[in-house]
Amino acid sequence: MGQLRLPDAGLVYLDANCLIYSVEHIEPYDLLLQQVWHRGGVMTSELSLLEVLVKPFKAKDRLLQASYRELLKAPEVKRLMPLTAEVLEQAARLRAEVNIKTPDAIHAASALIGQATLFLSNDERFKRVPGLPFQYLNAVAI
Numbered sequence: 001m002g003q004l005r006l007p008d009a010g011l012v013y014l015d016a017n018c019l020i021y022s023v024e025h026i027e028p029y030d031l032l033l034q035q036v037w038h039r040g041g042v043m044t045s046e047l048s049l050l051e052v053l054v055k056p057f058k059a060k061d062r063l064l065q066a067s068y069r070e071l072l073k074a075p076e077v078k079r080l081m082p083l084t085a086e087v088l089e090q091a092a093r094l095r096a097e098v099n100i101k102t103p104d105a106i107h108a109a110s111a112l113i114g115q116a117t118l119f120l121s122n123d124e125r126f127k128r129v130p131g132l133p134f135q136y137l138n139a140v141a142i
Contacts, residue, residue: 002140004035007133010117011043011078012036015107016051017122018137019044023052023067028141029122036120043079045087045110047103048072081110098128108132 006012014022014036021029022037036042049072056064072080081087083106090109094100100108108129111119119126122137 004032004120004140005118005135006035006039007117009041011041011114012039013107013111013114013116013119014042014044014048015119015121015123015126016044016048016103018120019048019052019068019071021122023064023071029137032137032141033120037076040076040078042074042077043081043111043114043116044072044077045081045107046083047106047110051103079114081114087113094129098130100125100128 014033018029018033020026022033049068052068053065056062056068071077087106087109090113091102091105094105094108095102098105104123104125107121108119108126112129112131117133119132119134120137121134124136126132126134127136
C-alpha cells in the first residue's frame, strides 16, 4: 500500500466515498484516510450528507446515521461547502464541459470554489476536471 501525497497546508476535499470508508472502516481505504483525519483540515460538500445517509436510511440504522452526522460535525471538518448558486452554476459548467454526473460536478465545483489543495476520491472520472488537484485513492491503495 502506498502513501497519500498530502499538501503541507490547505484543505483536503473528501468525496462522499471517502467518508463512507472512514465511518464504515472499509479497508484498505480507512487506513489511508486516517492520515487525512490526523492532519485535519478536511472539507466536503453538504451534498455528502445526502449521499452517505441513503444506505443507513434504507437499513433504518440510526446508529450509522448518527455516526455520519457526527463525522461531518467533527473538528477536523473545517468547511462544509453549501449548495449555493455559485456552486451550482460552476457544476453546470463542468457538466457541459467535462460530461460528468451532477453529484460529481457539485463535488468538483465545491472543491474548486473552496480552493481545496487536494481532492480525494475513488472515482477516476474526476481526473477529467481541469484545475482539480485530484488524487485517485485506489491507485494509492494498491
